[in-house]
Amino acid sequence: MSTQKLSQTKNDVVKFAFYSVRHISCPEDVENDRKVYIGYAPIGSIVDLATDEDVRTYLLEAEGKKRRRPTQVHKAINNTLENYSDNFSVLNSGIVIVARDCQIDEKEKLLLLKRASILNGAQTQGVIKDFLKKIDGNKPPVHVKYELIVTNDEELIAEIAIARNFQNDVMSLSIAGRLGELNDLAEAYETQCDGKKLQKSETQLSEDYTKTERLLQVVTALIPEELWPKDTESEINKVYTYSQKAKCLREFRSIRERAMSKDADTKSKALYHFYLDIIGEADELYNKWKTHQGFKGTGLRSLERSSKMEIEDVPDGIVFPIIAALSAFAKKLNGKWSIVCPHQFTDAELIRVAKRAYMEIAKSNPNKMGKTQACYSALYEITTLYRKLTSN
Numbered sequence: 001m002s003t004q005k006l007s008q009t010k011n012d013v014v015k016f017a018f019y020s021v022r023h024i025s026c027p028e029d030v031e032n033d034r035k036v037y038i039g040y041a042p043i044g045s046i047v048d049l050a051t052d053e054d055v056r057t058y059l060l061e062a063e064g065k066k067r068r069r070p071t072q073v074h075k076a077i078n079n080t081l082e083n084y085s086d087n088f089s090v091l092n093s094g095i096v097i098v099a100r101d102c103q104i105d106e107k108e109k110l111l112l113l114k115r116a117s118i119l120n121g122a123q124t125q126g127v128i129k130d131f132l133k134k135i136d137g138n139k140p141p142v143h144v145k146y147e148l149i150v151t152n153d154e155e156l157i158a159e160i161a162i163a164r165n166f167q168n169d170v171m172s173l174s175i176a177g178r179l180g181e182l183n184d185l186a187e188a189y190e191t192q193c194d195g196k197k198l199q200k201s202e203t204q205l206s207e208d209y210t211k212t213e214r215l216l217q218v219v220t221a222l223i224p225e226e227l228w229p230k231d232t233e234s235e236i237n238k239v240y241t242y243s244q245k246a247k248c249l250r251e252f253r254s255i256r257e258r259a260m261s262k263d264a265d266t267k268s269k270a271l272y273h274f275y276l277d278i279i280g281e282a283d284e285l286y287n288k289w290k291t292h293q294g295f296k297g298t299g300l301r302s303l304e305r306s307s308k309m310e311i312e313d314v315p316d317g318i319v320f321p322i323i324a325a326l327s328a329f330a331k332k333l334n335g336k337w338s339i340v341c342p343h344q345f346t347d348a349e350l351i352r353v354a355k356r357a358y359m360e361i362a363k364s365n366p367n368k369m370g371k372t373q374a375c376y377s378a379l380y381e382i383t384t385l386y387r388k389l390t391s392n
Contacts, residue, residue, distance in 0.1 A: 095121025192280025
C-alpha cells in the first residue's frame with residue numbers, strides 16, 4: 001500500500017496502532033476528495049483518541065465528573081470484554097473515526113492521523129478505558145473494529161456525527177448544539193445572566209450549566225399572543241410547555257431555521273429575537289416562582305417547605321400556568337422584549353388565582369394543573385384584564 005503525503009505539525013498528529021487496514025473508498029468518495037478505510041485495532045489504540053467531533057462524550061464520565069449509572073449498553077460492552085473477549089471484535093459495532101489527513105506506516109503498523117476524533121463510539125471507548133484501568137494496564141489480545149473517514153469538509157463531519165449517532169438515540173439537544181443552533185441563544189443567555197452557562201450537550205451535567213430544554217419550555221410559555229406561532233387556533237394553548245420539553249426544543253429549532261432562511265418573514269424573525277431577548281429574564285422568572293415566598297400560608301400540600309416553613313420548591317405544574325399568564329405583559333421596550341408588569345399588579349393576585357385553580361380545577365394535583373387548559377385560562381384572564389385596564 002502506498003504511503004500518503006501528510007502536511008501537518010507534530011502536535012496535530014496522533015499515532016493509531018492497527019492490526020489491519022483496508023482502503024474502501026468508492027467513486028463518490030474520490031470525487032469529493034475523501035478517503036475511507038476499515039480495519040481492526042487493539043482496543044488500547046482507541047483510548048487516547050479525542051471525542052471532540054462526537055455529539056456526546058462518555059456518559060459515565062461527563063463534564064463536572066458527575067457520573068451516571070451504567071446503561072444496558074455500557075453493561076453489555078463491559079460484559080463482553082470481561083467474559084467473552086474473544087468475541088468482542090464481532091459483537092461490538094466498533095468506532096467511527098474522522099481525520100483531516102492520514103499517513104500509513106505499514107512497517108510499524110501505525111496510522112498517523114491529523115486532527116483525529118471519534119465520531120461514533122465514545123461509549124465503547126469509555127468502557128474500554130475503564131476496563132483497562134481495572135486490569136491494571138495489561139494489554140489483552142482483544143481487537144475492535146474501526147472505520148476511518150479522511151476529509152477536510154467540516155460540515156460533512158458534523159452531518160456524519162449526527163447520522164451515525166441516531167442509532168444510539170442521541171438527544172436532540174446534543175444534535176442542536178453540535179450544529180451550532182444554540183450558539184446565539186447561549187451567547188444571549190450568558191450576556192444577560194452574568195456568566196451563567198447554557199447546556200448545549202446532554203453530557204454537560206454539572207450545576208454550572210442551566211438546562212436548555214427546561215428554559216425553552218419557560219420561554220415558549222412566555223411568548224405573547226401577537227407572536228404565537230399557532231395563530232390558527234381559536235385559543236392559545238400552552239399546556240404542552242409544562243411537560244413536553246422535546247417539543248419546545250424542536251419548535252425552537254424550527255423557528256430559528258425559518259428566521260435564518262433567505263425568505264424569512266417578519267414574524268419568524270421577530271419570534272426568534274423574542275427568544276434571544278427574553279432568555280435571561282425567563283430564567284429569573286422561573287427561579288423566582290419556584291421558591292416564591294408568597295405561597296407561605298396558602299396551605300397547598302404539594303409545596304416543599306423547610307423546617308422553618310420557608311418555601312423551597314413550588315411544583316412546575318403550578319409554576320407553568322403562572323409563567324404563561326405573564327406572557328400578557330410581554331412588551332417591546334427600546335427594541336428589546338421584556339415582561340413589564342403594571343404597577344397596580346401584584347404577585348399576590350396571581351398566587352390567589354393559582355391557589356383557586358389548583359384546588360377547584362386541578363383538585364389539589366399539581367400535575368393535573370400543569371396539564372389542564374382551564375387552569376392556564378383562569379390565570380391568563382386575570383393578567384389580560386390588568387393589561388387592558390392599564391392600556392386604556
